[in-house]
Amino acid sequence: MRITVLGCWAPYPRAGGACSGYLVQDGDSKVVLDMGNGSFASMCRLFDFRTVRAVILTHLHPDHFADIECMRHAIEGSLRDGSRRQGPVTLLLPGQPREVASRLAGLTKAFDSIFIEDLPLEKVPPGVDARVFSIGPVRYCLLPARHSLPSYAVGVEGSGYFVFSGDTAPTVNLELFARRADIFLCEASGLDKDSDYVKDSHMTARQAGELARRAGVKELIVTHFWPEYDLEELRVQAREGYGANVEIATEGDTYFVY
Ligand SMILES: [Zn+2]
Ligand SMILES: [Zn+2]
Numbered sequence: 001m002r003i004t005v006l007g008c009w010a011p012y013p014r015a016g017g018a019c020s021g022y023l024v025q026d027g028d029s030k031v032v033l034d035m036g037n038g039s040f041a042s043m044c045r046l047f048d049f050r051t052v053r054a055v056i057l058t059h060l061h062p063d064h065f066a067d068i069e070c071m072r073h074a075i076e077g078s079l080r081d082g083s084r085r086q087g088p089v090t091l092l093l094p095g096q097p098r099e100v101a102s103r104l105a106g107l108t109k110a111f112d113s114i115f116i117e118d119l120p121l122e123k124v125p126p127g128v129d130a131r132v133f134s135i136g137p138v139r140y141c142l143l144p145a146r147h148s149l150p151s152y153a154v155g156v157e158g159s160g161y162f163v164f165s166g167d168t169a170p171t172v173n174l175e176l177f178a179r180r181a182d183i184f185l186c187e188a189s190g191l192d193k194d195s196d197y198v199k200d201s202h203m204t205a206r207q208a209g210e211l212a213r214r215a216g217v218k219e220l221i222v223t224h225f226w227p228e229y230d231l232e233e234l235r236v237q238a239r240e241g242y243g244a245n246v247e248i249a250t251e252g253d254t255y256f257v258y
Pocket of ligand 1: 059061147167
């Protein structure tokens with residue numbers, strides 16, 4: 001399994017950068033987690049958008065879904081001109097806020113949409129309830145997060161176990177969910193000085209590190225950065241929380257789960 005960062009900024013990108021977007025490849029299956037502003041262009045620099053099997057939107061804030069509109073036009077165009085795309089892309093998204101969710105689900109030429117809340121609910125190890133969806137041998141588990149909108153963390157079980165926090169305040173369930181993670185990609189929206197600003201819907205870098213340490217994850221990558229931050233300062237605070245080295249998500253970088 002390999003994870004490539006398409007965008008790491010929030011809620012707006014640095015010049016030339018992109019907001020939340022991550023490509024997960026396992027075997028020949030390409031699935032994109034989130035498509036924030038700029039992530040479609042990032043994706044096109046790395047591979048052919050026609051080969052995407054599914055897109056999972058963790059929640060419907062623009063820094064996580066704005067470029068689904070680009071994907072929509074690209075897919076519709078490729079179906080029209082017959083350029084190596086056989087059918088719509090599977091789109092998993094939350095059913096709320098209803099107005100946005102319904103509009104996206106109505107883009108039926110480009111997407112086969114499934115509301116995450118309609119997926120089967122299963123107990124996933126070590127005993128948390130998550131919505132599950134499979135593509136071939138790879139299972140995608142969606143755990144409710146704690147955010148200002150309905151939001152999900154994503155666990156990908158394939159040739160390894162990868163967890164992406166989405167946007168969330170720390171929760172006990174996320175800590176359990178991340179427990180087996182070979183790689184934990186966790187939002188780190190704040191420095192210590194902004195902990196009041198992010199509380200209840202996000203994590204500081206230090207909190208991301210502390211949660212990852214309690215979960216015992218094998219590798220921690222932090223992401224979802226305010227563009228004005230000094231990322232080395234953020235790395236130091238995450239490392240103090242985690243107690244070991246922390247990777248800073250960087251656009252175009254790929255991480256491997258063995
Ligand atoms: Zn958000
Ligand atoms: Zn966000």
